[in-house]
Amino acid sequence: MDGLWSLVQKQAMWQIMAFRFLSNVFQGFSSTAIPSMSSAWVKLWPIVDSMTTAVGSLIFAAIMSLVGKYGLHWNWRWTIAVSTLCLIFLDSLVYMLTIWDVCRNQWFFTGVVLADNIPSGVRFIVSIFCAVEIADLGNEGTVYGLVTTVNNLASPVAGVLYKWINAYFKVTLNDIKTDTTEVRWHVTYTFWIAYGMKVLSLAWLVLLPPQKAHLQRLKKYGVKSPLAGVLCICLFLSFLVFSVVTNLMSIFPSTRCHRIAGGKGCKPEFTDTCVC
Structure with missing residues (x-):
């Protein structure tokens, strides 16, 4: 326990943890x-969806392998920034053409899922590089576990936030089936918000050292702050509780109508009745 407490006080550790969490929360908006x-x-067929998921996993593994082999000396900031911006361009092209009924082909549509694996693979391998550089002899597992836990915590937090925002738009299945111009615009707005958040995720790259030499200097000369360690632990525990509670709210009829749980809002006089 003393080793863990000493570890989270180091600037190299809490700075990387902050980057992983904040960047992934913004990047996770959808x-x-x-x-x-x-x-x-x-009209996506289930078998096509399953095939896309399988191929996407292969692409994810291939990207990690390529970056791990040829990208050891790449600038981590530029690598993440370029891959993220390329994803936004491809993603927006496919979704906008689908929303406005220019092309609603399932094979064209599933290409987005495959493209998503490229920046995801890049970000994951960079996090491994960081964990390797931060770790000392004997605490490799602890460092990797902390970085991975922070990374995994960002996804449900991002999910709660964008579902809460999307609850104010007409994007339910019944709305989508009407396929009106108003609904198309509402769907477009939700994607614009998501893309805006993904672009803003790049602002947190200032917390990421450009390369392993910079990270080693940060590890050697960085400050040791008990306050930063306490804030880091308290904030992540708070977000963990927030994520669990909001996900549980979406299960029960009396609370799932709340916007923070992904509902459309509850009627004031009946907390167990959703606004249709």
């Missing part, structure tokens, strides 16, 4: 309209 679009507009 649109709740995607499943409804897949079924109502694209």
Whole structure:
């Protein structure tokens, strides 16, 4: 326990943890309209969806292998920034063409899922590079566990936030089926918000050292702050509780209508009744 407490006080550790969490929360923003679009507009077959998932896993592994072999000396900031911006361009192209009924082909649509694996693989391998450089002899597992835990915590937090925002738009399955101009604009707005958050995720790259030499200097000369360690632990525990509570709220009829749980809002007089 003393070793863990000493570790989170080091600037190299809490700075990387902060980057992983904040960057991934912003990067994790999406649109709740995607499943409804897949079924109502694209008519995506389950077998095509499964095949895409399998191929996506292969692409993820290939990207990690390529970056691990040829990208050891790449600038980590530029690598993440370029891959993220390329993803946004490809992602927006496919989704906008689908939303506005220019092309609603399932094979074209599933290309987005495959493209998503490229920046995800890059970010994951960079986090491994960071963990390797931060770790000392004997605490490799602890360092990797902390970095991975922070990374995994960001996903449900991002999910709660974008579902809460999307609850104010007409993007339910019934709305998507109407396929009106108003609904198309509402779906478009949710994607624009997601893309804006992904671009803002690049602002947190200032917390990421450009390369392993910079990280080693930060590890050697960085400050040791008990306050930063306490804040780091308290904030991540708070977000963990927030994530668990909001996900549990989406299960029970009396609370799942709340916007923070992904609902459309509850009527004031009946907390167990959702606004349709």
